[in-house]
Amino acid sequence: MHTGRPRYGKDDAPDRESWPSYTSQQASDTLVVAMGRMDECPARARLLSAFMHAPAAASLPRPFSPSLLLALLVGAAFFALHYPTLASFPDFILADAGASLKLDVLLASELRPGVDFGYTYGPLSAVVSRIGYGLVGRTAPAHLALVALLSLGSILGLARCMARLETNWTGLAMALLCTQFFVRNFGFNLTYGLESACLLNALACHMEGRRDRALALAVLAALVKPSMGILYSALLVFWILRRVPGLREAWRQLRPAVVTATLALTACVAILGFQSTLRTAIPLVGAVHYSARGARFTRLITTLVAPSGVNFxxxxxxxxGFWILGTALLVLGAARALSGVRGNQPRAEVGVTCAVLHLAFTTLFFGPWQTYLGLLVVGVFCVVERGAFRWALVAIALVGSTEMVRAGIRGWKERTPDAHLLGTWVRPAERQEVNEVLRVVGSQPMYFLTTGFPEGLFPGSHGSRSWFVAPGVFSPAEQEAMSRDMRTSPVVVVSDLYQGAGILQWDWVRQSLTHHTRVHSGELFTVFVTGAPPVRP
Structure with missing residues (x-):
């Protein structure tokens, strides 16, 4: 018969194989049994107190490698499914993906973002683009290879978060569904994937109790795109200062971010220059651009919550549906999780942080909402513990993603690759219009006024010296240069495909084309030449 103080036997200890399912509460109970009552020995009390306040990473399970491998395989499958759509001809010639290639052309011409041309993203995104395209080339397949690499970082970050949350099958199912969202929506430019990879891996470190590493990654995200990363960095500094006992420990937590920021800014200054780095690190151009696109709340309603002409x-x-329901659950769950924040629970802290970030995005700088879908997913799964709610979110996301799968299948049926068109995938009607433009223009050099990289397609042609032809992005000096180029060019090609009201609705564009005649008006291109008969209706 055992009497006196409880003893810790070897049979009571968890073996290594059962460690992933061994929770922090079980570990705490076992330690209490092993050490006896705290009031019997002050030394034991101090040791137990140190254990209970240790970083959460010590008590959380390591990510489950088979789950990570499965997520990567599923992501690769979705990337293959959507490849023809990601490499579509219009996206590279007339839209965002082509703007990424155009950025590299401008940088190679020693033009500086924020100084010589308007740029809405941070200096680190321009540096990564310059290095990336320098290594793999300036074509559609090269661009998508870089997109795949950055999507891999986002998938790993989300899988790490779900593994730390111990969400079992619901977390794994949601992570697998999100791989499609990542590879489909990050193809527009390198900035989206790079920022997402930094933020999601920062959240994973935050959940592990490594706020110092999370802050270093958040700082990188802020230099990639000066919006969400800035806010997350500020929140992490708040959490660190709230938790640490003194200045020495605070500096130890902040030092990795300071070193990371110093190295990243040094690289940016070396490649872009001090003035360009400073101007792009401050989100002034992005704020002007989003303001020019209309009120934030109006964009939220018209583009996501209640577009015109939709039904249930x-x-x-x-x-x-997933975004709206997830937002409601995140806000309500974060309010309940505030008590956990006061108790120094990393999971609750991350949930509240994601809620603040999500609400700030919705109200302050709402834009392409798909790029921050990972933050919403992590936040909801941090604060919602009931399996029924989680499975409901998974079901809604599954149903909502079926249209993306059908669109990917249509891409394989409708598009074929063309090595002569930057390696893009082209529909027959698009190839026919390109041939028609070449027939009408002949051997004359063309000037393109459009977002994208059409000058890479037509030899001898050239485009504007602006990165993105959209309100609030280009400066008055850029506008004057574009107007002068149109007046002096014998052939001007304009595209209204992705510009809403259209470039041709701008007064200064119409005035610049006063002495030109429209000779072609197609789905992709509108061609104006000097001294030619007008196009027939």
Missing amino acids: KYYLGTLA
């Missing part, structure tokens, strides 16, 4: 099928057949 819209909320079930797209990710809008």
